Amino acid sequence: MHATTAGTGEAQQGVPASRRIGPYVLITALDDPRSHNPVPERRYIARSADGEHTVLLSTPLAGTDPQRFMAEAEASRYLLGQFMSPAVTCAASGEAAWHARPYLPALPLPTALAVHGGPLPERTVRALGAALAEALVIAHGQGLTYAGVSPAAVLLAADGPRLTCFGAVRAAAPDGTPRSGLPGLEPGSLPPEQASGGRPRPLGDVYALGATLAYAATGHTTPERDELPSALRTILSRCLARDPGARPQLAELLDLFAPTAAITPSAPHPADPAMVQVPVDAGFATRTAALLGPGWLTSPVIAAIAHQSAAVLSAEIPRSTVPTSRQD
Template identity: 55%
Template sequence: MQQPRRTLARQIGPYTVITRLDPTGPGATPVPEHRFIARSADGDRTSVVSVPLDEATSARFLIEAQAARCHLGPWFAPVTEYADPGMPAWCAHPYEPAVPLSTALAVHGGPLPDETLRALGLCLAETLATTHASGLAYAGVSPAAVLLAGGGPRLTCFGAVRTAAEDGQTRSGLPGLEPGSLPPEQATGGRPRPPGDVYALGAVLAYAATGHTVPDHEELPSLLRSLVPACLARDPAARPRAIDVLQALAPSTSGTAPSPTVIDPGSREFPLPGRVIAALARQSAEILAADLPLPLGS
């Protein structure tokens, strides 16, 4: 995350930008929207504010932002505000200290440990299972969409694939879409469906475990060595369902069925590495202490 600094401020709707959230540099994956940490003019709200990558996608961006007001489980970051019609497109969801997945790997110094991988997979699979049970496809799962907070991951970028291009148009190579997590059927313009979300989930877990989305079989930890290749099957019908991924990762005890999840969103028991926890603490202190820049034109 860039350090907050006093300068002429960028304004996005009612918000003044404090700093950009998206990572840059080696290891960073394409981000399907620009994300900022910003504060409202009255100082009452600090939010993560997103804007589309380019004006051509603004209309589709707002459609997805409006759809993302729904509640898709505790690990989904729902949209709470968005631009009025006819104004430059933006949307916002509440801020909490969080770092992008690639930043977490960078500060940790490598792939995440098994206990973090299991918990991450459980949380994301739970969100996707809830999404699919609602008759929706998330269509925005990628490493860049995952923010890691103290209480667990937050899944952002809802509908990024649909925003990038209309169904029927080739999406391969479009800005912001991570090629390793874009399902083959969606890359060629197919309509986003639940099996595509599972493909993207496999790519996210591969990235968290190895640092890239298309690993060799031997690179994967034993926890994911069968599951990730199944999720990344080119044939959508051959992939497991999100609920199957959830059950495969859930711990079980002898003679009992697997628990659907072991993470309580309010418990702060998500097993983050120490350096990631320290990075979250630093970010929180920096945002609280930020000397809010002057608005442009003041």
């Protein structure tokens, strides 16, 4: 894109005065600076100075360890699965810490609730649960505990969610080191056994997933049981059990989030066209894809994603941030 002297005022919201990080020029902050929902890193939409590459760029919060931040970013390169969003480029040695991944039009989960005007519908929460459970199954199969699932870590795109904010609870902290009170940490998403200093374990990811889905369904991560939608109450209450042994396994969660019946994945629920059922013998990918079909996101959320995409596409890079070639 041709660089000019100014971008759109809307697109520059939340961008610091120094607009260049690494090879990228910041376009806008991804997260609403007025939001009270904690985010464990600073996230921006940015573009390379030549206009060829648009990325989602992250930097550490003040008070966090930049070396740990970069170690987590480097480790994320190995995460697999459609619903992960690993780092692709990272700061060079000696640079201030940052990492980036290709830009995908998407809203943080807290922003999606604000746009929708409140908690999301059951179909959306079920689809979100199935997709995130699939992502965590794959990570656990790689021998990794995600240790950072929270509302802010989840981005909603038209084709499904993406997990970001790697290692938000500082998974490498020694056993016995409390993990509560860390910058950007959403306390309701922190499993009790980790808050007290225990090592992150896969069943801790189940707790954090339950808290994140509870947020999607109610607007906060620590609802009373009767605040949860009746159809999701038992599932989410089990995820939020204080005893890790009482929490369900992720494979079981996929069965619970995806209603099963011997009908085609595209067929609507006979009692509720907004619900989707999938065959009992369908694999993870098929079952999750069925839930993420048309209508999984509400119209206001889809419109906001499209608006973000258009604003980013039209944003222009200020000429003062673009390196000029030397003329001899």
